[in-house]
Amino acid sequence: MLSIKNLTAAIGDKEILHDISLDFEPGKTSVVLGPNGSGKSTLSATIMGRPDIILSEDSELTWNGVDLKPLSADKRAKLGIFLSFQSPLPIPGVSVEELLRVALDEKMDPVALHKELRLLAEEIGLAEEFLTRSIHDGFSGGERKKIEAIQAALLAPSLAIFDEIDTGTDTDAVKRIAEFLHAHFPKDATRIYITHSPRLIELIKPDSVIILKDGKVVAKGGHDLATKTIKEGFSNIHSQLTTHNSQQGTA
Ligand code: ADP
């Protein structure tokens, strides 16, 4: 389980996340919603261990009881934590196949990886050339997100965070990515989707929905909270906090 308690995070002098407490359980799918700039990407980067994010003394962040705070991002990745970035950066000269060979740490034979990657690319609807070109270099939004999904499937993380996996993807690609992830993910993995897409939310059927606003958790609830919020907007969200918090203690 991912447990976040009294988490307050700053970048430079700017405090971005304020006193966040959330639990994410194994096998459960959560959706994090919130207006632009509310801190969703900062929260995901904090969980992954971006080095320029500074936590307050009393912030707690544990994964299956292990304190994540002293661990660098690569150590967190070794514990099975995976983050798909909102805007994945290109790495000139490194293909997805090369990157995965290193990330899998020789746990998979290169020939088997080569074969498996091609099967996965075919399944998600991505031409083979994207596996050998420099990763994300000149890729369209949809192509980037499909590559992220393929990496998630191969790494089989026990905690996966998808920061706007639907951004830049067309409706058919969203469906394909959601079905692909559903088919390839271990059932007991903890999944966190940051998204504004009603279609993606419909497809992933979240167990819990969390609303972030101005760096604070302002509401928690079930699937219906996402539907209502997307329909009505974030402006009257404060009134929902008491109702949903009292119904559901954990995410
Ligand atoms: P969201 O993903 O919900 O749109 P972000 O987490 O990207 O929000 O951003 C939350 C706030 O943190 C914004 O006000 C943004 O400008 C600020 N922020 C993000 N990264 C940095 C940074 N490197 N330096 C200063 N402020 C930042």
Ligand code: MG
């Ligand atoms: Mg964001």
